[in-house]
Amino acid sequence: MEEPCAPGTHEAALPVHLVVRVPEGLVRLGTGSVARAATELRPGETEHVLTSCTLRLRSPLRKADLDRVRPLLPRPDLPSLEWLAHVNDDRATALEQFVTGWYPAVPEAPEPPSMRPPALDLPEELRQFHRLARQRPRAMGVQNRILAASARLTDPLGEMLVLGEENQGGFYWSVPWTLEGAEADPVVWFREYDEPPIAEQEPLSGFLLQFSLYEAAMGADFLALPRRLTARQADRITAGLLPVPLRPFWPGAPTRFYVAPGLVLHISDEGDDDGDGEGDGARFSAWAGALHRSALAPLADAPVEWTRFDG
Structure with missing residues (x-):
């Protein structure tokens, strides 16, 4: 459902109210906007049909609501460690x-x-x-x-x-x-x-x-990407994972690896705070890749701000 279009407002800029039907009824997820959409003209049709649509939420989604509308079903065949x-x-x-x-x-x-x-x-x-x-x-x-x-x-x-x-x-x-x-x-x-x-x-x-x-993390289908981390946040995001006992990789930004079944997380030390005025000492970048979204579960409760989280 879209709100009425005010004079001079482009239709694509209007918020979309998001509602998902579950067996117990309807769950309202708030409002969002269309980030990307694709259509297709099928044989015998005269109008394009919407085939995919990515919506960006305008307000945070509670984890309890996410679990209701998209239950986290484990994948049984994640590789072992x-x-x-x-x-x-x-x-x-x-x-x-x-x-x-x-x-x-x-x-x-x-x-x-x-x-x-x-x-x-x-x-x-x-x-x-x-x-x-x-x-x-x-x-x-x-x-x-x-x-x-x-x-x-x-x-x-x-x-x-x-x-x-x-x-x-x-x-x-x-x-x-x-x-x-x-x-x-x-x-x-x-x-x-x-x-x-x-x-x-x-x-x-x-x-x-x-x-x-x-490369496994970089090319994975399911990602978890936090904003730049402080040393304390880097410690907390790896708390539920196992460290790979190797010395740091890549001299440009020394990088360490942490794993769980079907999950690889790498954290890179990028040096001193970049002086952006935040004053929080953020100096670490992190990237997690997984073979299935259930493999990202060990990161779900990490006290960090995610720019993308597919779990």
């Missing part, structure tokens, strides 16, 4: 269990022989990652990416093997490399193109696990 026990004793197993648990397998596309590089050119840790990604290509990254084995790029001096890059090309990761190949579990170097390289705190085995966790 068995991989977490292997992080510090068998990272190859940890990586395999995480990647195969998070991403469903797809048919493997055969690689033309001409595109297949010699196996000894790459460290074993990277070859394992490529093997996993053949049936789970999204593991290669959705925000940033690990380069395909067929790329085999080197840095401008030809001394480093470039293994991954930022989505806009602003930085890349590399490992020491010679014609004989790379050493076992080498140091990973982060480099912005106009800055000196900085060593990642974890070697390649830990880096690939961190990269996988980061």
Whole structure:
């Protein structure tokens, strides 16, 4: 139901009263506005039909009302955290269990022989990652990416093997490399193109696990995105999760990972307060991604302000 249109008011700017029917009756959710809508002209029809509509609420929605109109039904097949026990004793197993648990397998596309590089050119840790990604290509990254084995790029001096890059090309990761190949579990170097390289705190085995966790969260269908956090808020948002026992990822903003079944949260330390006048010491950014909205339940009661919460 829409309010009458006042003179000079565009119809799209009017509030929409939101009501949901449940078995017990009607639940009023307040007012909102149309953020995005799509229509479709179906065969044999003369008018477009509304196919989807995203509404933005104008007032906070009580959790009790949300639970009534959209009950939180658990998904029974969330992946386990068995991989977490292997992080510090068998990272190859940890990586395999995480990647195969998070991403469903797809048919493997055969690689033309001409595109297949010699196996000894790459460290074993990277070859394992490529093997996993053949049936789970999204593991290669959705925000940033690990380069395909067929790329085999080197840095401008030809001394480093470039293994991954930022989505806009602003930085890349590399490992020491010679014609004989790379050493076992080498140091990973982060480099912005106009800055000196900085060593990642974890070697390649830990880096690939961190990269996988980061990309899993970034590419997830269900997200929880808070505003910038203070140190106290960062502690409270992770209280119900398990920390991944690795040193911080990414020198640009040291990032730690926290997990629950079907959920990955990463928190990045962005340094001192940005001086925006708020005076609250906010310096941490956070991003949580989940395979199902029920997996976000451990974050539902966190005392933070969300810009998006799909749980």
